[in-house]
Amino acid sequence: MKVFALLSPTIRNSSTRRLFSVTPHRDTNIAIVGGGAAGFYTAARLLSKTTDTTIDIFEQLPTPHGLVRYGVAPDHPEVKNCMTKFDQVSSNPRVRYFGNVRVGGTLTLDTLRSMYSGVVLSYGASADRQLGIPGEELVVPARRFVAWYNGLPEAQGLDIDLRRVDRVVIIGHGNVALDCARILLTDPSDLASTDITAQALSALRESNVKHVEMVGRRGPLQVAFTTKELREMTKIPHLRILCDRDLVASECEKWASFVDSSRSLKRMMDLLMSHAGKDGGEKSFTLSFLKSPVEVTERGVRFQVNRLDGPVDQAKAVGTGEYIDTPSGLVLRSVGYATTPIAGAPFDERRRIVPNIAGRVTHNGDVVPGLYAAGWAKRGPVGVIATTMQDAYRTGDAIIMDITNGHLRSGLPRDSVDEGLRESGVLESCVTNEQWKHLEAFEVEAGRRVGKPREKVTSVDRMLDIIGV
Numbered sequence: 001m002k003v004f005a006l007l008s009p010t011i012r013n014s015s016t017r018r019l020f021s022v023t024p025h026r027d028t029n030i031a032i033v034g035g036g037a038a039g040f041y042t043a044a045r046l047l048s049k050t051t052d053t054t055i056d057i058f059e060q061l062p063t064p065h066g067l068v069r070y071g072v073a074p075d076h077p078e079v080k081n082c083m084t085k086f087d088q089v090s091s092n093p094r095v096r097y098f099g100n101v102r103v104g105g106t107l108t109l110d111t112l113r114s115m116y117s118g119v120v121l122s123y124g125a126s127a128d129r130q131l132g133i134p135g136e137e138l139v140v141p142a143r144r145f146v147a148w149y150n151g152l153p154e155a156q157g158l159d160i161d162l163r164r165v166d167r168v169v170i171i172g173h174g175n176v177a178l179d180c181a182r183i184l185l186t187d188p189s190d191l192a193s194t195d196i197t198a199q200a201l202s203a204l205r206e207s208n209v210k211h212v213e214m215v216g217r218r219g220p221l222q223v224a225f226t227t228k229e230l231r232e233m234t235k236i237p238h239l240r241i242l243c244d245r246d247l248v249a250s251e252c253e254k255w256a257s258f259v260d261s262s263r264s265l266k267r268m269m270d271l272l273m274s275h276a277g278k279d280g281g282e283k284s285f286t287l288s289f290l291k292s293p294v295e296v297t298e299r300g301v302r303f304q305v306n307r308l309d310g311p312v313d314q315a316k317a318v319g320t321g322e323y324i325d326t327p328s329g330l331v332l333r334s335v336g337y338a339t340t341p342i343a344g345a346p347f348d349e350r351r352r353i354v355p356n357i358a359g360r361v362t363h364n365g366d367v368v369p370g371l372y373a374a375g376w377a378k379r380g381p382v383g384v385i386a387t388t389m390q391d392a393y394r395t396g397d398a399i400i401m402d403i404t405n406g407h408l409r410s411g412l413p414r415d416s417v418d419e420g421l422r423e424s425g426v427l428e429s430c431v432t433n434e435q436w437k438h439l440e441a442f443e444v445e446a447g448r449r450v451g452k453p454r455e456k457v458t459s460v461d462r463m464l465d466i467i468g469v
C-alpha cells in the first residue's frame with residue numbers, strides 16, 4: 001500500500017510550527033470531526049483498546065449526537081439509548097468535547113492535522129439527493145422535514161402550513177420516508193410524550209393531513225424500508241392502508257423462491273397482504289409502486305408509470321410512456337442523504353464519500369497518513385446505528401494498528417493544543433461537555449414539566465444563552 005505524502009500533516013502557520021518545535025511529545029492524540037454516532041463509537045473503541053490515547057471531539061453544533069438527536073424519530077426513544085454510551089465516552093477524562101466548532105471554517109483541517117497524531121472524519125451526511133426534475137424547488141426534502149420536527153436549529157424556518165394540506169406525496173421507499181409518513185398520520189396526542197419539539201407538535205395538532213401516498217419507482221420486492229417500520233404503520237389506530245394487492249400477489253408468485261429465501265421479505269409481503277385494503281377511519285396511507293416523478297407543480301406530481309426489467313434482485317425501472325397526475329398539497333423527497341466535501345480533505349465526487357480503504361482515507365488511491373473516516377461520511381448515508389457502530393469500531397481498529405506499528409507520530413500535549421485552538425478562535429466560543437450537560441439538564445427539566453423526556457432548545461443563540469457562552 002503506497003502512502004500519499006503531499007497531504008501528510010503540513011505545518012502551515014507559524015504559530016503551530018512554533019508549538020511543534022518547542023514541545024515535542026510522544027503521546028498519541030486523536031481529533032474526531034463530527035460528534036455523531038460514528039465519532040462517539042470510534043472514540044469508545046480507542047478508549048477501550050488503548051490506555052493513554054487522548055481524544056478531542058469537534059462538533060459543529062453546540063449539541064452532540066448528530067442524527068441520533070436530529071434524525072431518529074421521536075417515537076423511537078429506545079433507539080436513543082445509545083446516548084448513555086456516548087455519555088460514558090465524553091465523561092472519560094481522556095476525552096474532551098468541543099461543541100459549536102465547525103471544522104473547515106475558522107478551524108481548518110490542516111490546523112487539526114498539525115496538532116494531532118490522527119484525525120477522524122466522521123461528519124456524516126448533511127445534504128440530500130435531488131430528483132433533477134422540473135418543479136424540484138416546490139419539493140421539501142424529507143431531511144429538512146425530519147430535522148424540523150426533531151428541533152435542528154437550521155431547519156426551524158420550515159415554511160409549511162399543514163393546516164392547508166390534505167394530501168401528501170412522499171417520493172421514496174425507505175425508512176426515512178416511513179418515518180415522515182408515520183409522524184404525519186399519527187394522532188399528535190400519541191406524540192405528546194415524546195421529545196418532538198413543541199413547535200412541531202402544535203403544527204401537527206392543527207394539521208389537516210388525511211392522506212399520505214409513498215411512491216417508489218420499483219415494485220414491492222425492491223422496497224428499501226424494513227418490516228419493523230412497516231409494522232408500525234399497521235399499528236396506527238384507524239389508519240387505512242392501501243396498495244395494489246394484485247401487484248404484490250403477482251410479484252410474490254412470480255419470484256416465489258426469492259421471497260421464500262428471505263424471511264424478512266416474506267414477513268413484509270404477508271404484512272402488506274394482510275393489512276392492505278382493510279377498513280379504517282378517515283386517514284389513509286397508500287404504498288404506490290412502479291412510478292417515477294417527472295414533474296412537480298403547485299397542484300401535485302406527474303408520474304411516469306414504470307415496468308420492471310431484469311432479475312428481481314437487480315430489477316430496473318423502465319418508463320412505459322404512460323403518465324399519472326397525483327394531486328398533493330405537499331411533496332416530500334426522501335431519496336437519500338448525501339455527504340458533502342469538507343475543506344482540505346479528499347472527496348470522491350462520484351460515490352459522494354470520503355474515499356478510504358477500511359477507514360484509512362485515500363487520495364488518488366494512496367493512503368493519507370493519519371487521516372481516517374468513519375460512519376456515513378466513510379461509507380455513504382446508509383445503515384442503522386448498529387451498522388455505524390461496527391463500522392466505527394473498524395476505523396478505531398485501523399487507528400490502533402497504526403499506533404501499534406508506529407505509523408502515527410506523537411501529537412502536541414493538551415496545553416499546546418489548547419494554545420493552537422485559542423489562536424484559531426475556537427476556545428472562546430466552544431461548548432464543553434460540562435456545558436452541554438447543563439443544557440441537557442435544562443431541556444430535561446423543561447420536558448419534565450410537560451411530560452416529555454426533554455423539550456429541545458431549537459435555536460443556537462438560545463442554547464448559548466442558557467449555557468452562558
Ligand SMILES: Cc1cc2nc3c(=O)[nH]c(=O)nc-3n(C[C@H](O)[C@H](O)[C@H](O)COP(=O)(O)OP(=O)(O)OC[C@H]3O[C@@H](n4cnc5c(N)ncnc54)[C@H](O)[C@@H]3O)c2cc1C
Binds near residue numbers: 033060122342
Ligand atoms: C431520519 C433518520 C432516522 C433514522 N432512524 C434510525 C433508527 O430509528 N434506528 C437506527 O438504528 N438508525 C437510524 N438512523 C441511522 C443513524 O442515524 C445513522 O446510522 C447514524 O446517525 C450515522 O452516524 P454518523 O456519525 O455517521 O452521522 P451523524 O449522526 O450525522 O453525525 C455527524 C455529525 O457531524 C457533525 N458535523 C458535520 N459537519 C461538521 C463539521 N464540518 N465540523 C464539525 N462537525 C460536523 C454533524 O453536525 C453531526 O453531529 C436514522 C437516520 C436518519 C437520517
